[in-house]
Amino acid sequence: NRHEEALSSCQRAIDIKSDYAEAWVNRGDILSDLERLDEALASYDKAIALKINYADAFNHRGIVLGKLKRIDEALASYDKSISIKADYAEAFNNRGNILRESFRLDDALASYDKALFIKPSYTDALNNRGIVFKLLQLFGRALADYRRVIELRPDFAEAWNNQGEVLKELERYDEALISYQRAIELKPDYAEAYSNRGVALGEL
Numbered sequence: 001n002r003h004e005e006a007l008s009s010c011q012r013a014i015d016i017k018s019d020y021a022e023a024w025v026n027r028g029d030i031l032s033d034l035e036r037l038d039e040a041l042a043s044y045d046k047a048i049a050l051k052i053n054y055a056d057a058f059n060h061r062g063i064v065l066g067k068l069k070r071i072d073e074a075l076a077s078y079d080k081s082i083s084i085k086a087d088y089a090e091a092f093n094n095r096g097n098i099l100r101e102s103f104r105l106d107d108a109l110a111s112y113d114k115a116l117f118i119k120p121s122y123t124d125a126l127n128n129r130g131i132v133f134k135l136l137q138l139f140g141r142a143l144a145d146y147r148r149v150i151e152l153r154p155d156f157a158e159a160w161n162n163q164g165e166v167l168k169e170l171e172r173y174d175e176a177l178i179s180y181q182r183a184i185e186l187k188p189d190y191a192e193a194y195s196n197r198g199v200a201l202g203e204l
Helices: 003-016 021-033 037-050 055-067 071-084 089-101 105-118 123-135 139-152 157-169 173-186 191-203
Strands: none
Touching: 003 021, 021 037, 021 055, 037 055, 055 071, 055 089, 071 089, 089 105, 089 123, 105 123, 123 139, 123 157, 139 157, 157 173, 157 191, 173 191
């Protein structure tokens, strides 16, 4: 997380080789982490100008456009990435996130399903699909996804918290408390898990 040094290193690479598309993408990623979003977008655009069919650049560009709430442009960027690389599970997952945030839940579900068809053990996509199942009140399916995530990646605090949320909806409060507690153990500053744990204790 030494972002300024990383940024200087990327800039040095570009100074040496100005047509180094990968360095422009790396620079964009660092700027995105620093929330310098317009600069990040310009960096990805430069990478694409240098390498027109650069799937990673379009995918990362979509993430920044999503942060900027430019939803249609973000979706177009993900679609371009997928058109270049049809088996790009990460782009399908990111596309699903944008659709979920736009409450296009069926479309989001289809995008996560595609990501998981390509990469069945993709824990981020499983976790995100579980969120959509919960929003659709398909609690059994949500719980199955979270359990699969935890089986594959036991240290995934968000999945433990999300599992707790589904158990709380099912009024299985004791089990929900166990999930929240595990999330807190993994991530001691996880404010949402503390809040959810308080609600479950209140219900008991």
